[in-house]
Amino acid sequence: MTEKRYPLPPYTEETAREKVRIAEDGWNSRDAAKVSLSYSLDTKWRNRICFLHGREEAQTFLKEKWSKELEYRLIKELFAFQGNRISVRYAYEYRDKNGNWYRAYGNENWVFNEDGLMIERHASINDMPIKESERKFHWTQGRRPDNHPSLSELKL
Template structure:
């Protein structure tokens, strides 16, 4: 199974890969998103460790049960060969109606088929008021004309 764009990445293909990841996560379909990861993918997400694609899918399913009204923006930070670094922010609310903006950085490593085989994420949550939200689009893909992180001063 191949998942273009494939490494080695240039700036254009790295940006494409980042946007495809953002689009996938905003779609909140754990089974579909998990297909972007190699069967033996390894993750560190906060203090949670994932050892394969099935665990990644289960992790995502649980994540999106907890994080309601999830909206994510990713931005390319750096790339080289088969590696991409991104920064991102996402907004979500818990079951009690409390809003958060979570800020993070990820380091990705891809196999020759363009599947992510390693994902290392560091994330911090900031409680926000609903009126402080900046990510306003219908659930799903961020519209092309919606500002990115740098445009929003994040």
């Protein structure tokens, strides 16, 4: 049985935006096992300087990430799309175990197979230390509320 993750390519602006929001919601759940199901069994990632191969490595990476990046909250925004490719920009906030806060800014390029599973993820990310008073993402952990400002609206 073939796994499918809707919406499927080729993407329209509407379905690309939907795919981005689904990804954001998944990452905000911080459920590595569930999130990893969005990636093909042989997915290839570049995340900063880490190169991952396969769904299992992606799941392990995410589990470790969210054990270190506490109170993680993410906003993704569609940047571009064509066919089976989507590009996003995003920002997320987290604190480390010492209570230091950060805002990470990044861009991702995604490639999907015909079943809507991500086969490639290329991420470039920069972390910026912030004061707790500079935080902009204050919703209860989990899905970002629909009425919360976007990255553009927050001027990030």
